[in-house]
Amino acid sequence: MSTDASTRSDDTEALERALGPLPADTQAIKAVEDSCQVPTYAKYPIALVRGEGSWVEDADGKRYLDLYGGHAVALTGHCHPRVVAALRAQAGRLLFYSNMVYSDVRALAVEQLTGIAPEGLRSVFLCSSGAEANECALKIARKHTSRMRVVSMNEGFHGRTLGALGATGIAGYRDDAYPIPTQHDYVPYGDADVLAETLSDDVAAVILEPIPSMGGIRVADDAYFRALRSLCDEHGALLIFDEVQTGFGRTGRMFFGDHVGVTPDLITGAKGLASGVPAGVVFVREDLSQQIAPGEQGTTFGGGPMAAAAIAATVAVIVDEDLPTRAGETACALWGALDAVPGVESVAGRGLLLGINLDRPAKPIVRGLVEAGVLTGTCGGNPNQIRILAPLTLSQEEALGWIPTLERLLAEEPA
Ligand SMILES: Cc1ncc(COP(=O)(O)O)c(C=O)c1O
Structure with missing residues (x-):
């Protein structure tokens, strides 16, 4: 060092x-x-x-x-010196105020996030973790579709809170916590045929890690992602990419969909988003965002000044470097x-x-x-x-x- x-x-x-x-x-x-x-x-x-x-x-x-x-x-x-400088400066200025008021650093952070978001998903909800982001995304999907069922992958991991755990297909994480409060079906990642058999017009959303990580890293072919998008469209289900691990440049593109030419309806992010300060985000399709009423989503810490300063600095580093x-x-x-x-x-x-x-x-x-x-x-x-998740x-x-x-x-x- x-x-x-x-x-x-x-x-x-x-x-x-x-x-x-x-x-x-x-x-x-x-x-x-x-x-x-x-x-x-x-x-x-x-x-x-x-x-x-x-x-x-x-x-x-x-x-x-x-x-x-x-x-x-x-x-x-x-x-990273730029992230540390932003946090030191913000810590001396204002540690916290909630979403009851506006904030200059939050304004900067959300402007930067919407600047890197895929076209059509330029509206964000800030929260504090990956599980929370997934819970929010599932809640948005259920409200928007007035449906309860969710389809996710056998190999998927989406967090430890009950809703996110419901979407987590890896049984080892789930078994002790049954009963899960939502109706979930699990299908094998990468298999468009099984997905086609499972999807029906009562499914609110399909949620997946575009590359499963905890479930064993492997990548489905591009055709799978195109089939996924069109099957969701056919059945009126929303497509959610959990990019908690794949997002913000890790795979060589800002978001996974850039590799395969597919844009989901919602993207969740966390982990590297604020370089280590707890933060999560949901990128929401703009027309869905317009349907969210005041009070429907909420969190005390999401988008707080320290998290916002860390997000703004992190995104600036990712883009500038x-x-x-x-x-x-x-x-x-x-x-x-x-x-x-x-x-x-x-x-x-x-x-x-x-x-x-x-x-x-x-x-x-x-x-x-x-x-x-x-x-x-x-x-x-x-x-x-062996998994490599390097800086x-x-x-x-x-x-x-x-x-x-x-x-x-x-x-x-x-x-
Ligand atoms: C793909 C994915 N989604 C969601 C989560 C949950 O994130 P958090 O631990 O911030 O709640 C994780 C955590 O490892 C993850 O890898």
Whole structure:
């Protein structure tokens, strides 16, 4: 990390002046978190305290190349100077006021968002998470169509709140939470024939991740997306793309529909939208937006000044640094190199949403990578897949620099 030691200790000292002493090392941090939190997360045994670009550093001073981006959040890299400057400035100005009043930074954020939105979807609702964005989109679809049924994908993940969970096809996430309050049908991703058999004139919406991620990364062919659009039109159902992971340039285009020439009726986004400050968004077809009455959607924190400053800075960085193009180019180099690695059977995805399919379970390799200072992820839907959700600012040198470590681990670990 290039930040000099004095700036780094200045930040920690300022934080300790405000908060009191922080737990000093990984063991101390782990002990407190493990004893005070609900034990719901399976965590890597590391405690991160700072980040810069594609790199993060733990409490003991060890550095890691972050190819996981804090679960696809660090789109602009860690602590992009422009995002940090916007947040520092806004924090000194106004931390919060709700949607009961207008806000200059919110005005800027929504203007920028509508500037990058697909044509026809230039109206936004701001909220605070991906699950909330999906709940809002489903609610809009049900209200607009006066229908209750929703069709989603077996491989889909849409969040942990009950409505979003209802749309989540991956049974492991859903089973304990039954009964789900909405009427959902699940179909296999990429199969237009099954979708055609399932869709009928009582379906409010079809919701899908254009590229499933938690369910195992793979991409349906372009014809599937065109069939999806026309089947929805035929039955009067709205098409919702959950772009919580694929949106804002991750796949090499601003939104997934740009790859296949299909525009959905609603797009949901979150994760990288505000570079790590909680934020979600629904891009709404303009004529649908006009039908939403005051009070029909609402949230306290959505579009608050800190989130808005972070969104405005993030979108500015994505556009000004042309991160979608950069991500596409970096991904090309990475794919080429991965294809040649013994033990890698195939590579799937688009841009920097990438699944490396191994000839063996991915978990031991991912654990070995963490020990070697490289953060990647696994997914429930395909136990042999390593998931890469890297910052779009990843350089080609960084993208290729860890491959010898992967090769070594695959050579050491039995298939
Ligand atoms: C595709 C997708 N949709 C929705 C969500 C839910 O987002 P959040 O955790 O912000 O509620 C996630 C989270 O991983 C996701 O990957």
